[in-house]
Amino acid sequence: MGRNEMKVAKQNINELFMKKKNTVFLTLAGSFFAGAQVPQPMNVLFIMSDDLNTDLGCYGHPLVKTPYLDRLAQQGMMFTHAYCQFPLSGPxxxxxxxxxxxxxxxxxxxxTNFRExxxxxxxxxxxxxxHGYVTGRAGKIFHYGVPSExxxxxxxDTISWNIRVNPKGRDKYEENKLINYTPSASLGxxxxxxxxxxxxxxxxxxxxxxxxxKMMAQxxxxxxxxxxxxxxxHCPYIAPKKYFDLYPLDSIRLPQTPPDDLNDVPELAQHKALHTKLTPEQQKYxxxxxxxxxxxxxxxxxxxLNALDSLGLSKKTIVVFMGDNGYMLGEHFLWTKFLLFEKSVRVPLIIYHPGLACQSHATDEIVELLDVYPTLAFWCGLTSTHRLDxxxxxxxxxNHPEKWQKKSAVSVVSRPNPPVDNTKPNWGYTYRGKSIRTSRWRYTEWDQGASGTELYDHASDPGEFTNLRGRKEFKKTIEKLKKEFR
Ligand SMILES: [Ca+2]
Ligand SMILES: [Ca+2]
Structure with a gap:
């Protein structure tokens, strides 16, 4: 679709939006964007991966091979700085x-269930x-205990779906074959x-x-x-053997962390995973x-993606791919998630819309996972019944990235207020950590600052090793960042 046609299409959509209710908009919106002859709404193929950080080929990882996501990123839009709002699956x-x-x-x-x-x-x-769509899922979209559930x-949230499928493969049946460095702990x-x-x-x-x-075909x-x-x-890290063969052990480089790195990091910022006790060789495995x-x-x-092609759906299906939270692999001597460091809150986000030809296929602008809902609703002509954040x-x-207004992403995390008690709401956990990321800074507060603060300058310190809080010259920067908390 050319730029002028797009303009006309958008104008038509705006007019429709003014005059009519959503049903009409829904029926026609897809056809304008897709350029199809028969009015038909766009489908959505929504793909989530659990505990996936940005260690992907298309995100520049030197080792990890992800040819299919790389291809999706080349065709669609890769958000290089997308952030989750809470670094843990369920929330x-x-x-x-x-x-x-x-x-x-x-x-x-x-x-906790959000329906409460x-x-x-x-x-x-x-x-x-x-709005008349068939909704279906296989696997984990809302929270799901892994691998226990x-x-x-x-x-x-069962009322969100017409079709629900819960496969269980040989990874579940072969848990006894796992090489487990902490056999007494739960596999999750x-x-x-x-x-x-x-x-x-x-x-x-x-x-x-x-x-x-199968669901798409039907x-x-x-x-x-x-x-x-x-x-x-997500752990346990199980895959067919051929994928392990892609990564000879001597090609793995463990992250380098200054020995005194955690000296300037507040206690609450350091959630310790079982991985912390692994030997360097175990870490490489x-x-x-x-x-x-x-x-x-x-x-x-x-x-x-191949099925979309063979089913003739690729021209009328929006594809969204994302991770739910980031993942640490020993950076700062910390592992997994539930942390507010960059690697625990930054996630891959790749979106492909077959009717919109992007001139650029990547953006470094700061975006949040929260932005997915309003985008998909807009493209499919659906109006949310509540105010979206x-x-x-x-x-x-x-091709108008300059119109993007958001300049920061906010993520929060909880910590317990002991004693942990599963009869209490949220078992006694409350939101105690809050972090804001702009293109240059990350600023984090624990208990509104009472339990510590952190300021990292991504321009000079992308590893977030030097906490600049307390230095006079950054007082104004912190004041400004605090105002942007939301
Ligand atoms: Ca997760
Ligand atoms: Ca440090």
């Missing part, structure tokens, strides 16, 4: 899927369902891995892809919002297994 996903900041969902832990605070909120898939509904947090025998299709994530392909003549919720690279899990998951994304990313797809 992050609830925030993104309701379009609301975590404090409004009142989810400080995975075990927001009984009537319309989730993103639910909005599509209410694989094969169940997990903590799903243990550093454990397996280079598995057998095929991709036998693994849970392979089955998720198979089920989603619903290819209806508008759909179909979601693939991959469990990898964990890196390799995490990378293998990413490449395996990437191959399943490839199967979905995110912004519409459309300007990046019409």
């Amino acid at each position: 992050s996903r609830a925030s993104m899927l309701t379009g609301l900041r975590p404090e409004k969902t009142n989810m400080c832990i995975n075990e 605070a927001l009984p009537d909120v319309i989730t993103l898939p639910q909005l599509f369902m209410k 694989i094969g169940t509904d997990g903590h799903d 947090i243990a550093p454990a891995w397996l280079a598995a025998e057998g095929t991709d299709e036998e693994q849970t994530d392979g089955m998720v892809a198979t089920e989603v392909i 619903n290819k003549d209806k508008p759909f919002f179909i979601a693939a919720g991959f469990f990898r690279p 964990i890196h390799r297994a995490y990378y293998a899990s990413i490449s395996f998951m990437d191959a399943q994304v490839g199967r979905l 995110g912004d519409n990313l459309h300007c990046f797809f019409e």
